[in-house]
Amino acid sequence: MKPILANSCAHAATAEEARFRITREIGSRAALILALDADAADVVDRVAERPWGAARFFHADGLSTQQLESELEDADVAIMVATADADGEAAAEIARACAERGIMTAGLILGDHLQVAAAVAALRPYARNLMVTTDEDDVAEVLRALRA
Amino acid sequence: MLKAEINELLTQTGPDAPMGELFRHYWLPALLAEELPEPDSPPVRVKILSERLIAFRDSEGRYGLIDEFCAHRGASLWFGNVRECGIRCAYHGWKFDVNGNCLDVPSEPENSNFKSKVRLTSYPLVKVGDILWTYMGDRESQPPLPEFEFCQVPSEQTYTSKRWQESNWLQALEGGIDSSHVSWLHSGGLKNDPLFKGAKGNQYNLNDLRPFFEVAEADGGLFVGARRNAEDGKYYWRITPWVMPAFTMVPPRGDHPVHGHFWVPIDDYNCWVYTFDYHPTRALTKDEVDHMKAGHGVHSRNIPGTYRPEENKDVDYLMDREAQRRGETFSGVRGIAQQDASLQESMGPIVDRTKERLVSSDTGIIKARQKLRKAVEALRDEGVTPPGVDPAHHRIRSAAIVLPQEESFIEACRDALTAKPGVAHVSV
Numbered sequence: 014m015k016p017i018l019a020n021s022c023a024h025a026a027t028a029e030e031a032r033f034r035i036t037r038e039i040g041s042r043a044a045l046i047l048a049l050d051a052d053a054a055d056v057v058d059r060v061a062e063r064p065w066g067a068a069r070f071f072h073a074d075g076l077s078t079q080q081l082e083s084e085l086e087d088a089d090v091a092i093m094v095a096t097a098d099a100d101g102e103a104a105a106e107i108a109r110a111c112a113e114r115g116i117m118t119a120g121l122i123l124g125d126h127l128q129v130a131a132a133v134a135a136l137r138p139y140a141r142n143l144m145v146t147t148d149e150d151d152v153a154e155v156l157r158a159l160r161a
Numbered sequence: 162m163l164k165a166e167i168n169e170l171l172t173q174t175g176p177d178a179p180m181g182e183l184f185r186h187y188w189l190p191a192l193l194a195e196e197l198p199e200p201d202s203p204p205v206r207v208k209i210l211s212e213r214l215i216a217f218r219d220s221e222g223r224y225g226l227i228d229e230f231c232a233h234r235g236a237s238l239w240f241g242n243v244r245e246c247g248i249r250c251a252y253h254g255w256k257f258d259v260n261g262n263c264l265d266v267p268s269e270p271e272n273s274n275f276k277s278k279v280r281l282t283s284y285p286l287v288k289v290g291d292i293l294w295t296y297m298g299d300r301e302s303q304p305p306l307p308e309f310e311f312c313q314v315p316s317e318q319t320y321t322s323k324r325w326q327e328s329n330w331l332q333a334l335e336g337g338i339d340s341s342h343v344s345w346l347h348s349g350g351l352k353n354d355p356l357f358k359g360a361k362g363n364q365y366n367l368n369d370l371r372p373f374f375e376v377a378e379a380d381g382g383l384f385v386g387a388r389r390n391a392e393d394g395k396y397y398w399r400i401t402p403w404v405m406p407a408f409t410m411v412p413p414r415g416d417h418p419v420h421g422h423f424w425v426p427i428d429d430y431n432c433w434v435y436t437f438d439y440h441p442t443r444a445l446t447k448d449e450v451d452h453m454k455a456g457h458g459v460h461s462r463n464i465p466g467t468y469r470p471e472e473n474k475d476v477d478y479l480m481d482r483e484a485q486r487r488g489e490t491f492s493g494v495r496g497i498a499q500q501d502a503s504l505q506e507s508m509g510p511i512v513d514r515t516k517e518r519l520v521s522s523d524t525g526i527i528k529a530r531q532k533l534r535k536a537v538e539a540l541r542d543e544g545v546t547p548p549g550v551d552p553a554h555h556r557i558r559s560a561a562i563v564l565p566q567e568e569s570f571i572e573a574c575r576d577a578l579t580a581k582p583g584v585a586h587v588s589v
Contacts, residue, residue, distance in 0.1 A: 026474070028430065031509030035516040039162075090521055119521035126377065126571050133375075134567045142521040143375040144528060145571070151531065158519050158527040160162055 041066025044161035045084055045091045046152075047073045047107060049136075050098040056123060057094050060152045068161035073103040081107065085114055090159065093120045093140060094152055097128050101135030108139030117141060121152055163514035163530065171533055172329045172511050174426040175211035179541045180533075181426075184210055184406060185298035186540070186550050188307045190423050190435045191226060191286060192216055192293050193323055201243045210297060211428040215239060216286060217259070219246045224286035225259025226295050232263065232279050257281055289313075291321040292435065308552040309408065310580040311421065311437040319439035320418075320453050324461040325469050326502045329511040330407065330432040334424040336501045337409035338529050340387040340401055341522045344370045346504065349490045350497050356438070356449065356458030360415030362561050362589040365389045365397035376525050377571045381405055381554025382532065384578065385525040386570045391563045397589065398570045400578060402557045403529060405536060405549035410559035411459060413588035418445055419559060420459045430510040433468075436460050436498065441558075442585045461498040472499035474506055556580040560587040 046061075046068060048054035054072045061070035069084065073093075076084070085091065091111050093104055099122070111118045120140030122129050125147060133145055144151060163171075174181040189209060196205045197218040204217040206229060213229040215238045229237055231250040240251035247264050249256040256265040261283030263276040284295045285303070290312025296303050311319050326333050336342070344366060351363045369389035377384045382403040391397040399412035410421035423435040436459050438445070445453075456462025461470040472478040478494045485493035494503045519527065532548070539545035548554060560577040564570060571578075577587035 026507060026509050028510045031511070031513060034509065034513065039516065039518060092521070117521050119524065126569065130569050130572060133569050137373075137375070138566070141371075141373050142524045143373070144524050145375070145377045146528070147378065148531075151528065154531045155521075155524065155527055158162060158523070158530075159521065160518070 039160065041068075042160045043067040043087055043089045044069070044156060044159060045088045046070045046156070046161075047076070047091060047093050047103075049073050049093050049095040049100045049103050049132075052096040052098065053094040053123065056096075056149055056152060059149075060156070063153060065156065065161055068156055073100060073107065078106070078110075081110055085110055085116060088114075088116055090117045090119060090161075092155065093118065093136060095120065095122050095129075095132050095136060096124050097132055099129075099132035099135050101132075104136050104139045119143070119155070121146065121155060123147070123149060123152075162517045162519060165513075165515050167530075167534060168511075168514040170537060171530060172331050173429055174330065175429065179537045181210050183533075183537050183540055183547055184426065185296075186302065186304070186547055187298075187406065188287075188289075188294040188296050188304065189407075189425050190292045190323075190433070191284075191295040193321060193435075194288050194291050194293055197224065197293065204239055204241060204243055204248055206237070206239050208427045209295070210426055212297070214282075214284070215241075215248070216293065217243045217248050219248075219259050220244065221246060223259045224288065224293060225261075225283065226286040226293075227257060227259070227261040227283040228281040231255055232257075232281055233266075255279075259283070259286075290319060291316070291437075302546075304550045305552050308555040309404075310441065310556065310558065311439040313580075313582070314439050314441060315444075317444040318441070319437060320445055320450055321435060321437040322453065322460045322463075323433055323435045323468050324463060324498060324502070325427075326432050326434050326506065327430065327474055327510070328432065328502075328506045328508065329429055330424050330426040332505045332508055332512050333432050333434060333502075334403075334407055334409065335526050335529070336505055337411075337422050337424065338383070338385055338401065338403050338525045339523070340372070340374065340385060340399065340525070344372070346491055346500050347497050349488065353489065354457055354497070355452045356417055356420075357414050360417065360589065362397060362399070362414055365391055365589075366399075374522055374524060375570065376528050378528075379404075379554075379557070381549040381551070381557070382408075383525065383528060384571060388570070395563050395565055397563050398561070398574070400560045400562075400570055400574060401525075402559055402578065403525075404554055404557060405547060406533065408549070408555075410557070412559040412561040413586050414561065415588060416440075417458075417588075418449060419586050419588070421559070422459070434461075434498070434502075440586075441580075442583060456496050456498070459497050461502075462496060470496075470499050470502065472496060472503065478503040558586055561589045562587050563589055
């Protein structure tokens with residue numbers, strides 16, 4: 014066994030030392046939040062009222078293809094928010110545009126499993142990460158966690 | 162990322178901390194039954210939720226978990242003698258029973274009743290499966306005993322080990338929820354580990370390194386589904402349950418036993434990881450148990466006579482750069498358990514979550530933190546019993562299954578995700 018010096022081994026991972034890790038500034042994530050139906054639009058509008066860094070909020074049905082492509086130009090992630098009435102075609106269009114640009118997609122579906130089963134099936138092919146939740150706060154929670 | 166105050170809320174588990182109070186609503190693994198094998202076994206020091214305790218088994222086989230320190234001068238009872246239905250302090254001979262009652266103060270007159278005024282804190286200690294469980298909360302709120310399937314099946318169908326992890330409990334637990342690291346950190350294990358290899362599902366794993374994730378709420382916590390492409394346009398799903406606060410299961414592989422973990426805070430910088438393997442319908446084979454004891458699968462290879470893994474911080478986890486170069490291990494560390502522990506310990510004793518850059522594949526972790534925070538706040542502010550206390554929440558399983566694309570895993574797997582005595586787990 015080679016001798017292990019205190020300053021080169023994992024034993025240096027103390028709480029005191031950990032305070033000085035990752036000192037570079039961490040910027041905001043450019044997130045596009047897209048409501049896929051009317052109920053989801055209400056939620057997204059409420060969340061949009063809070064202070065955010067680089068998050069931008071839209072209703073999918075009010076966004077032309079050209080506008081979508083323009084908004085995606087500098088986006089890091091597209092988060093689709095849906096309820097039981099999710100528009101699967103809109104999700105497909107967003108997902109295609111994201112895939113072409115290498116932008117990660119996620120879906121937040123609000124409602125009980127049984128009520129939103131069709132929406133989940135519609136979004137599943139297009140969102141790499143899906144969360145089915147009854148808690149509207151999850152929209153803001155995910156955005157905060159992602160530094161949006 | 163989390164705000165500093167939320168990180169503190171979720172990671173501090175001492176007696177006065179809200180998260181510590183939440184933990185005190187559950188039955189928690191305190192030690193393995195093998196640590197107190199027979200009446201009058203030597204006592205065992207136990208630290209849980211930053212509280213130092215001593216576990217012992219009296220002459221009649223009763224288990225006790227009491228304050229580690231003698232009520233007289235504060236000496237550790239670990240030096241004590243266990244005999245004649247009590248533990249006697251090695252310093253001045255004070256004797257206590259399994260309920261913390263003082264039975265004898267030798268320096269007092271024989272007819273003194275002083276001993277009746279002396280009592281140590283005590284908690285119930287009950288054997289369920291291979292584990293001795295304790296409940297450290299208010300006695301009036303004590304829930305029924307745990308009903309996790311791994312500790313309900315006959316003893317020949319289950320095996321439990323434990324290991325010391327030198328990090329806060331939450332970053333250890335988060336590793337159990339985070340399925341996205343498996344295809345990288347543990348890629349070697351799928352090909353070589355005797356407790357994994359040979360399952361058809363492994364090929365789906367290895368052929369698709371970019372799984373899709375789906376998180377769904379459960380009564381006691383969450384189900385996290387990872388899906389990969391299977392043949393004929395179907396999806397291969399691996400579904401990981403989390404039961405609050407600290408129980409996770411790994412999706413099974415073929416007919417191998419199914420496994421999981423219980424993550425118990427020792428203090429804010431250390432935790433015990435209890436790791437189990439069981440099969441719902443058959444006895445574990447001798448080979449399987451031998452492999453588990455040797456640190457294969459999700460178990461650790463511990464230093465003999467201890468629960469400290471051989472691949473630990475002090476020896477740089479026995480880093481093997483050659484094995485890393487050959488592709489046998491992705492990180493150079495042997496064994497799935499210590500591959501996880503080494504990375505999680507490297508994050509620091511309590512990782513500073515204000516400095517994270519989470520991505521959307523971390524949705525399971527984000528949701529778990531939110532559920533923990535809400536449960537802690539609801540308990541603290543309104544006295545609401547947290548999810549996972551009710552034994553009905555324990556009767557869950559992990560699953561690995563191939564489903565048509567349009568099917569929801571949570572609906573299609575409702576039965577597969579429910580523990581049923583004598584019924585095999587759903588596995589590919």
